[in-house]
Amino acid sequence: MSDIKTHYRNCNICEAMCGLEIKYQDKHILSIKGDPKDPFSKGYNCPKATALEDFYNDEDRLKTPIRRTANGWEDISWDQAFTEIVAKLKGTQKEHGRNALAVYLGNPNAHNLGNALFLKPFMKSLGTINRFSSASTDQMPHHVAANFMFGAGMLIPVPDIDRTDFMMIIGGNPVVSNGSMMTAPNVIGRMKAIQKRGGKIVVVDPRRTRTAKIADQHLFIRPEKDALLLLAMIHCVFTTNSVNLRHLADRVDGLNVLENIANDYSPESVAKHVGIPASDIRTLTNDMTTADSAVCYSRMGASTQTFGGLCQWLTNVLNIITGNFDRAGGAMFPQPAFDLLRNHKKGHKSSFGQYKSRVRKLPFFNGEFPVATLAEEILTPGEGQIKSLITVAGNPVLSSPSGHKLAEAFSGLDYMVAIDIYLNETTKHANIILPATTGLENSHFDIFFNSFSVRNTVKYSKPLFEPADYQRTDWQILKELAARMTDTDIDEYTPEMILDMELQKGPYGKQGMSLAKLIDNPHGIDIGPLMPCIEARIKTEQGSVNLVPQLYINDLPRLQNVIIHPARDINYPFDLIGRRLVKSHNTWTQNSERLIKGKNPCTLEVHPDDAKVLGISNGQSVMVSSMVGEVKIEVVITDDIQRGVVSMPQGWGHNQKGTQMSVAAKQPGVSINDLTDASRVDTLTGNAALNGTPVAINVA
Secondary structure, three states, X not given: OOOOEEEEEEOOOOOOOOEEEEEEEOOEEEEEEEOOOOOOOOOOOOHHHHHHHHHHHOOOOOOOOEEEEOOEEEEOOHHHHHHXXXXXXXXXXXXXXXXXXXXXXXXXHHHOHHHHHHHXXXXXXXXXXXXXXXXXXXXXXXHHHHHHHHOOOOOOOEEOOOOOOEEEEXXXXXXXXXXXXXXXXXXXXXXHHHHHXXXXXXXXXXXXXXXXXXXXXXXXXXXXXXXXXXXXXHHHHHHOOOOOOHHHOOOEEOXXXXXXXXXXXXXXXXXXXXXXXXXXXXXXXXXXXXOOOOEEEEOHHHHOOOOHHHXXXXXXXXXXXXXXXXXXXXEEOOOOOOOOOOOOOOOOOOOOOOOEOOOOOOEOEOOEOOHHHHHXXXXXXOOOOOOEEEEEOOOHHHHOOOHHHHHHHHHOOOEEEEEOOOOOOOHHHOOEEEOOOOHHHOOEOOOOHHHHEOEEEEOOEOOOOOOOOOOOOHHHHXXXXXXXXXXXXXXXOOHHHHHHHHHHHOOOHHHOOOHHHHHOOXXXXXXXXXXXXXXXXXXXXXXXXXXXXXXHHHHHHHHHHHHHOOOOOOOOOEEEEEEOOOOOOOXXXXXXXXXXXXXOOOEEEEOHHHHHHHOOOOOOEEEEEOOOOEEEXXXXXXXXXXXXXXXXXXXOOOOOOOOOOHHHHHOOOOOHHHOOOOOOEOOOOOOEOOOOEEEEEEEO
């Protein structure tokens, strides 16, 4: 055997960009630990990193193409697969039009260098506007707010958590998620540092999360009422004469309009709806306006609801008018070495609403339609009906609302292709599955998550293991399909060639930034803390912040109706919310033995008072039903959940026939998205409303 060697890379399972130190011998991994020399994570890593080894060694993982037949799945060659796929897809488009073909992109694409660079030309080669992705199940409100306020959908401000004195977290659990739209490894350590320097952390959430338990204060709030709280806080900022734009005084448009809007939302007028006393709302506002620096961070609970668009707009507004925008300790723009906005011109015309979905007229944005409309676009006959589908590293049957409806839709497609490493709940409906290399077989550079990072760093990771000759990378698969769809030759570009070019042309190119420099620095390079940069980064035509875009004004009557006509279906008296688990990220991680071992984590959290009324006890199984489905699940009784609210985790439901994920099947759980309703969306952005689903609970 050869000597023991060490490989350094970033973990690419979640957003945190934790640096890893991997000891290996030949093709055997001996250990995966945090890299103490990584300038960003400094030795921290979460349990999910071990799944990189599990993915590599997983006997369930596919490595060559398979085709579904009447007698089961059969192995086929890559050339056979490409030839059949292209013929079928071209046939679909010839008979039904170019938009009869659709593409769905799953979460792992954002963590994949090759896909990040080659999905756009791949989509262009298909010639369809029907793209869907996981982005519209969790983050589209962030992008829409950034687009209309700052001029670009990727220009998303992140909390400067390392220097803030007051942090308010609404509907987020960054201790478990390691950030999420706020790339920040070791959030626990960063939060404790805030407290050590005399700062304060407040969590506003219907559930007392792990983050809330570390925070200085936790306030329960009714699901989907976060926008009302934010408006009440903005009201208080104006009525106490606490508006402070600082250096943005000449860069903010619409302040007077905002004041008129906020006038109608006093703490007293919203208190009973949000479930927080008016006095607490005023104190919360005072804490934020009097802190030396402060930031409001709103995440999943605020995004994946029927008012997600308003929530993310108002979060930005609150940070701006309290003087905590583009300023140390507030909300700031990262300046990544690979700048996705390098060629984005000021005043660039937005694609928002350029098209409307065929059936429900939901808005097109950022090159895609909301995934909440995918099933009906397949199932509804008529011109423009989707007949064929390509999924890339995604399992929307489990991750998207009304997942069982998507399964029904997929089973009726004329033709379906899946680029994926597993035969799972979604890919089992495909005609052909094309498996790509993953994790340790791929090179890695975080194109997207450096754009959301709480510190400017940069790092490139070579592949640890070379793939076998019979394997293909995602980007090789995409390029082959694109070339065959357009009857052109495959160009010579590799991800590394494009990466090097962008690094040299990026903001640090003149300081010698290049791929060669990153290879020479395998632990990564620290560029420094976030810096005020709004003048250089903003992309609006006038170079100023649009504080009150018209589309948000137009959406306010919908929110006001919650106050005027509060609605509750007595048949579904509970609000269902999701929750994140530290060992779970997507359905791939469910096939890691080390990440799923232990007692069943897929449980329904119920408040003790509600359990008493329902007559249920801890560990008992109950039936949870919504307007669209029903599941059986074990109960955990806890006062960590607000009364009238119940919670279950996302990403489970590996109890379906016809899949080949043997580890996941040992701890299958049930899918929350058999209960969520695809008809419930934030109508402003089209994002799925996964939280706040009305449900009933009955003894099983």
